[in-house]
Amino acid sequence: MTEILIKNGFVVDPLNKIDCQKMDIAIKNGRIVEKVNEREAKIIDASGLTVMAGGVDLHSHIAGSEVNLGRMLRPDDHVKDAVRKTALTRAGTGYSIPSTYVTGYRYSKMGYTTVMNPSMAAMKAKHAHEELNDIPLIDKASFTLLGDWWFALENIAKGDLVECARHIAWMIRATRSYAIKIVNPGGLESWGFGRNVHSIDDKVPNFDLTPRDIITGLAKVNTMLNMPHTIHLHTNNLGVPGNYKTAIETMQALESVYTGDKPIGHITHIQFCSFAGDNWAHFKSGAAEIANYLNAHNHMTIDIGQVTFADTTTMTADGPFEFSLYELGGHNKWVNSDVETESSGGIIPFHFKKKNAVNAIQWSIGLELSLMVKDPWKVAMTTDHPNGGPFYHYPRVFAWLYSRKAREATLKKCNKKAQRKSLLPTLDREYTLYELAIITRAGTAKMLGLKNKGHIGIGAEADVAIYNINPNTTDIAQDYKPVRKAFSNAIYTIKDGEIVVKDKELVTIRPGRTMWLDVQTKEPCRIDDELKRKFKEYWTIEFDNYPVTDHYIKVPEKITIQASV
C-alpha cells in the first residue's frame, strides 16, 4: 500500500479536539499513522484546504427491497438524470433514488466514506446485501426492522427480555445487520389489517402490549446486547400534526432505561415528528419543545431528516404513514409493501415545494431543531435520503446551517404563511466548520459506536476528505456559495488509504466493506424443533434458507460483540 502524506491542510477533527489547525496527516496501510517516510510517500499539498475525516452518514436509504421498488416505480425520475458510462465508472441513473453505482460515486465525490442503510426487512436482507455489494467506494451497514417482529412482540409481552435478546442476537447475525431499527412500533403490525396505533399507549391488536412496551423493551435488550449503536427509532404518529407530543412521550418513556453513561435511544428524522398544531390548516413547528427537552436531557440523540425542496420519493417501512400521506392527495402513485411477521413499507413520489405552507414549515422545522439543540454531539445531519431530499443535496443543508444569509435567502422565497410562522429569523446561531464536522462525521461515528471512523487521529481508518475551503481567508457565513460548492465535490477523497477522488474526479473504483455484528450471547438462541416449527408457522421460507450466508457479502467486516446476557 502506498503511503500518503497530506501536508499543511487545516485539519478539523472534533473527536481529537482539533479545530482548523494547520498540520500534516500521514497514512500508511489504510490507517492514520504518526509519520511516514516523506521521500517515499505520496505528498498531497493541502495548503489552503480543509482536511476532515470521511463523512459518516447514519441514515440514508440506499439499498434494499423498498429502495429498489422505489427505483422501479419512477422512470420519470431517472430520465431527468442519466449518468454515462466512462472507462472507469458504470452507467446509471439518478435522480431521487440513484442506481447503486451512482450512489457510491456521488457519496464518494462528496467526501463521504461510510453510510448506514437504516431500514432492512429481515426477510429481504439478502436483497439488501446484494445491492450493497454493488455500491462501491463506501463502507456500509444495515439496520434490521425489528420493532414489529412477532418473536420480539411475543417475548416482550411475556416479559422475557433475555429470551428476546437471544432471538434478536440471532436475527442480527442472520441478517448481517448492525443495529435494531424500530419503525412505528405496533403500528406496522396493526397495519396488517389496515389499522394503526395513535399513541404510545394504544394497545397493539392481537398482541398484549403497547408501543411503549416495545420501545422500552427493545432499548433494554439493546443495552443487554452491548450494541454499539442505540435503538434507532422512527416514532409513532410520524407525519401527523401535533405529533411532537408523541416524540416527547417516547423520549420520556426511555428516561427509565437510562443509566447515565451514554445515550440509549436515537430518534431518526425527527423533523417529521416535530409537528405542532391540531390539523394541517393550523400546522406549525414543534421544534422549540423538542429542542428544550433535548437540551435538558442526555439520554437521546437525533438526526434531522431535513427537507431540501426537491421532487423526491418518500419511502419508509411506515406503511400507514405513507397511506395517509397518499390520502392527502396530489400524487398518483402509491406503493404499499407489507412483509410477513416483520414489517411493512410504503412509497410515494413527493415534491416538496417552497410555495407550499406545510412543506416550507417542515423545511424550517429541520433547521430550527439543528440550531436550537445546543449540543451538536446530539444531532446528526441527514435528509433521510430520499425522503427529505436526495443525499447529494447535503451541501445545501450545510449552507443553511453555517450561514444565516443562506437561510434568509431561501426563507424569502418560501410561502408567506410559513415565513410568518418560522422561528428562523430569531435564530442567530451559525454552525462553525468544527460543529459541521461533528454533525456529519465525528458525532455520527460516535453515535454509531464506530471507534475508527469519524476522526483522523492516530490509528483511525484512513478515510479522509479534503475540501477547497480556506478557513483563514473565508468567512463561510458570508461567502456561503463557494463553500457549499466546495462541500458538494471534495478535492480529494481517500478511502482506506487509497485515493479515490483526485481533483474532484473519481480515479479509483474499489468495493467498500459491509459491516455486521456477531453478537454473542452467553447462552445462544436455542435452535430446537420448537423454534423451527414456529418458524415454519410464521414465515413462508424454511429455517435453513432464511439467514444471509457469506456468499451475499463481498467484503465483510465482522464485528464481534460480547453481550451481557
Next chain:
Amino acid sequence: MTEIIKSVVCPICGCLCDDLEVTVENNEIVKMKNGCAVCEAKMVHGYKSDERILEPHIRKNGKLVPVSMDEAIYKAAQILTDAKYPLLFGWTSSASETQHVGVELAEELGCALDNCCSVCHGPSVMAIQEIGIPTATLGQIRHRADLLVYWACDPWSAHPRHVERYTAFTDGRFEKSEFKEYVQKLKGKASKKKVEAAIRRTQVRYQPPPRPQTAIVEAPPPTLAKTGRKMIVFDVKKTMTAEVADYFVQVEPNSDYEIFGAMRCLVNDQEIDVDKVGGVPVEYLKEIVDAMVNADFGAIFFGLGLTQSVGRFRNIEIAIAMTRDLNRKTKFVISPMRGHFNVTGANTVFAWQTGYPFALDFSQGYPQYNPGEFTANDLLRRGDNDATLVISADPGAHFPKSSIQNMMKHPLITINPDWNAISRLGDVVFPAQWCGIEQAGTAYRMDSVAISLKKVVEAPKGVPSDEEIIKRILNKVRVIKAQKTRKDVTETKNVENKKI
C-alpha cells in the same frame, strides 16, 4: 451413494417453494418429496433429458458443428462487437448473479437489453410505474387474508402449490385453512367427472358440447357472506382453480377492464348506467364488491390473462386502482403471479443497476427505458437490431413468427441447457448448467423475496454455468474492443501522416 438434501428450492415458477426434499443417488436426482407435478417433471426427469447440449456449437456452412469453448466465446464476442445494435434477451431462468453480469455486458456493448417479462408481466411493472401498487409478501396473505381473488390466472395448473402454500389451503396466524371443505367439494367433483368420462367413452364419436355464445354467470352463492376464507375466481373459462373456488365469475374475453371500471364505481358507492358489464350482471358485481369491502384482508392475484389480453398494462392499472380504492374501506393487496422462477430477479437486478426493470437500451452510453421501443418483440418486429443473444429462454417457441423471421436475418447466439427451439436456430450455441439443480445462485420470489437456489448435482463434465459464459464473453468483448481502438488509433495516425 444416497444423499437426502432438505430445504431445496424449486427452480420452476415464481412460487419458489423451498421445502423440497431431494434424494440424490450417484449424482442423479432419483426421488423428491413435497414438490408439485411440474417440479417433479423437471427436477427428477426433465433435467436429465437426452436433448442436453453438452458442448458448444458453431454453425458452419449451415450446419451446427461442435467446437471448443474458446472458439465459441471468441465467435460470440466477435458477433456482438461487430454488430451495430445487438439485443440481449432472456435472463429469467438464470440466477441473479448471471443477470448481474448481463447488465455489465449490455453496457459494454451499448446494446438493447430485455428480459422475458416483456412477454409476461412487463405490463404489471409498467402499471406499477403509472399508479404504484399495494402489495404484500405471500406470508402476510397466508396469515391474514380472508378473501382471495384469482383473476385471469389458473394457479392450480400453472403455480400448483400457490394455493396450498400461500393462500386458501394453508393455516395462517389469523386465518385458518379451508382445506377440508375444499377436499370434500373436490372429491364430489372428481367422482362426478369420472362418471361423465365413463359416459363419454361409451359414445363412439364424442362431440364436444357447443360453447355458449355468451358467458353464463351464476349468482353469487350465499357462502360469499360467510366469515372465514373465501375464494373468488374471475376467468374467461372454468379452470381447475375455478372448480375449487367458492364463486366463479365467467367474464367475456377482453372485457376485464370494463368490469374493473364498474367495480371501482361500486367500491366508491357510485351508480352505474348499465345493467351488465362484460357479461356479468351489475347486481352480482355489487355482491362481490360487498364481500370485498367486508373482508378483513383481501388479496387479488392476477395472471397473464390480464397482462397479455387487450388493454395490457392498462388492465393492471385499473386493477391496482380498484385495490387502492378498497384500501380506503379495508385492507387489500394485489400481486402478480410471476411465471419463470427468477423473472422478478431480472427486474430487480436490472433496476438496482440502471434504475429500469426491463426494455433497456445503452446505445447512448447511459440507460434508456421504454417498453414499446426497446422491448425485444418491438425491436425484432421492426428489425431494429442486427444480432441477438438469447440466454435461458426460448423465444423460438414463444415469439411471433415475424419476430423470429427478423431475428434469423442476423447472427444469433444462444445459451441454454438443452436443445430447445431457439438453440436449434442459433449460429453460436452454448451449453449451460441447469440453474437451481446444477448451479447455485439467487432467485427472487414473485413477492420479491430473495431465496438461495441450491446445487444438488454436478453438471455434466465441461458444461459451464451461464454466468461463466457471460463473464468470458464480456472479457473477450473488452479485449476485441481494445484491439479495435488500437487499430483505429494507428489507422487515423496513418491517415494523418499521409495528409502531411
Next chain:
Amino acid sequence: MITITPKRKFDVPIQAACINVDIFTGKTLEDIKKLAITEGKENLTLNDAFNITEDKTVETPNITLIGDFSKVKRIGQGMKTGEIIINGNAGMHTGEKLAGGKIVVNGNSDGWTGSEMKKGLIEIHGDAGDYTASPFRGTDTGGMKGGIIIVDGNVGSNVGCYLRGGTIKIKGSAGRFLGHHMSDGTIYIEKNCASRAGTFMTGGKIIINGTIELVMPTFTIDSIKPKVKVDATLNAPGPFYVFLGDIAEHGTGKIFALKTTNPALSTYEKYL
C-alpha cells in the same frame, strides 16, 4: 433551408435529436455536418448518414427532410422555433417536448410523436403511431400541455394520455385508451373511436364524430347537446350525447358522441 436526405437505407435505429432548427441556427453547413448522432451504438456525424445541402434563398421551412426517416428518432426534440418538413415517414419521438415552431410530416409518424409537447404545431398527413402526445412512462404530470397536433390519418392506442392542455385533431379513427387520464385539453376525432376512451379522465373533452365502440361503465350520461366547440375555428354540429366521467376518479371530463352515428347509445336516454 437545410435539406437532409438519407445516404442509405437504415437497419438499426438512429438517434438524431440534433435535427432541430434551434441547434442548426447560427451554424455553418460544415458545422451542421459534424453534429453527433448515433446509429445503434456507433457514434457518427450527421454527414456519415445523410446528404446535407443548404439553399440560402429559401427561408422557410428551415429544415426539409426527404426520404424514409422512419428509423430516425427524436427529430425536432425540444425545438422552440422554426419549421421542419419531413417528406416521408418520421420515426419515434418526433417533436417530443416541442416548445414552439412547426413540424410537418408528409407521411406517417411513429410512436410518441409530440410527447410532452408544450407549444407549437405538429401536422401529420398520414397515420400517427401509439402514444402520440402521451408522456414518457410513469410520468403522471408530464402530459402534453399546449399546442396543436393534427393527424390526417388514423392514430394508434394510448393517444393523448395525461393531456393537460392543447388540441389534438384526428381526421381518421383512434385506438383504445384515447385521452387516458387527461385533465384538460381537447381531442377531436372525425371518424370512429375504439373502446375505453377517456378512462381515468378528470377534465377536458373528447369529441367523437363517428361511432364509439363502447362507453366505459365509469361514465354517466349528462345531457344531449346540439353542438360543441372544438377550438376557436371549429364548432362541431351535433346533436351529441354528453357523458361525464371518469366517475371512479371523481372526474368531470366530458365525452361527446354524435347521436346520429351512435344509435346503440340510445339506451342511455332513459336516464336523462
